[in-house]
Amino acid sequence: MKKKTNDGTSVNSPLLRRPIQRMFFVFLLPTFIAFCIGFVYPFLQGMYLSFCSFTTISSAKFIGIGNYIKALEDATFTHAFWFTALFAVISVVLINVLAFLVAYLLTLKIKGANLFRTAFFMPNLIGGIVLGYIWSMIFNGILSKYQTSILMETKYGFWGLMILMLWQQIGYMMIIYIAGLQSVPEELIEAARIDGANRWQTLIHVTIPNVMSSITICMFLSLTNGFKLFDQNLALTAGQPFIFQDDGSQIKTTEMLALNIYNTFYGQSSAARGTGQAKAVIFFVLVALISVIQLRATRSKEVQQ
């Protein structure tokens, strides 16, 4: 009996199955062992440690949900959450509008479209740390004319990070949009034109509905990228400027979630590591939730097509 997948093609046969299965140690085991070392074990241990008080793993003591309560009561964490959420939402809108616009213009059969595409995509290959320092030099070059710097005000940090993200991500999303736009059948556009639709109407009623799957993918990609942002945040502002609270603790006003977790682990005293691990679990649940919603959104789109 051949097993069938959804689309009716068989993926295995008894003729092949047995001999391959005997080679388990060669084919699957190496990856699986590495996967256990690099993911499964650290993940489970991390889950467990989020319920413990610890500075090193051997000193872990089970304390229940205390870490989670501490994490949610932590003003720096809630600040980082709202900062991240605001940043992610605004960046999703800006990145996608601009990337779609560029992709749309580049698919209009203009001269040198490939050259423009090459140039727009390039910043995406530069790593987050390097990007952060490139832009910190540029922003400080501008702001020093006004006797200030990017580290002086939260809004500078926020919009600085936004410009950096736009610079890095527009090219990436543009590639996905171009692929989507090129797959829209030309007859559809032509038919709409013959029926008397102008360019704008064609775009809204024909082109955009046909690239909905690209739009969904890009929206969620940019949303998770915004939420998971770390390197750029660390390199550009490292959370500065700080404001001091009444109890002497400080809030790093441009610190995002990932950096907040990192600082909880490695920044202050190592006594807060349990809280850090609890924050990491909350962060994981948030990111996973976005991914699940994305999966359902893309699935439902596929059914409609």
Place this chain on the structure above:
Amino acid sequence: MSKTRLNIITAILTVVTIIHISPIFVVLMNSFKANTYVKTHTFEFPNEQTFVGWANYLKGFTFGNYPFFQSVAYSVVITVLSTALILLCTSMAAWYIIRVNSLLCKIAYYLFVFSMVVPFQMVMFTLSKTADTLKLNTPWTIPVVYLGFGAGMATFMFTGFIKSLPLEIEEAAAIDGCGPLRTFFLIILPMLKPTLISVGILEIMWIWNDYLLPYLVLDRTLYMTIPIHIQYLQGSYGAVDLGAIMALIILSIIPVIIFYLTCQKYIIKGVAAGAVKG
């Protein structure tokens, strides 16, 4: 669309593109200026007063008591070894998962998919401790960590492609007496080439630019990668030589740009494929 309109759009795009890539040129300009002028004369061409020639580059090589070329070498070692290991191991695992399709395979597959939605911060502390205990903290052993943490996406992309391969070829090979190993390396692997390139490019882009994983896992007194090196130099506030850092940034971008311009076609395809699958 009328010719004049297209020309106007082309003109606007040209201007926008020039602005878009200008930050790279600002960095290049500043890499030839003395430290004190980078902040005050950021957007001016180097002149007699500010120009220092190759001094920043020479300085950058040995800045911070750690030779820069050593970081470059470690970055290359880690990226090449990890990518090769990931491509080899996960393509084999993906073929096994699809063709054997046992309960264990299904469990492994769903674990791989699950790992794709877990952010690195979730495992960063425990992973770095585990890697330390197992002595995976050198450039020659860290590929195992990358294989472990990166297995999810790579396996997922390979399984997606292998599902679409026709069984008949492999069956014919089996009837002719070809064992699984030979079938995989002589028949499957050549057919996987487009996916190998896509996955390879995504892994290279990830590992070459990765900061936090190597920073936490590697023994930092001995080994640095390019991002760690640049962060390390900037981190020492006060004594930062901006000119030298700009020179190092240029040196670290050059290989990326060469890589991009030579493999552009594949990179753009790989990105589109990775986005749709991931």
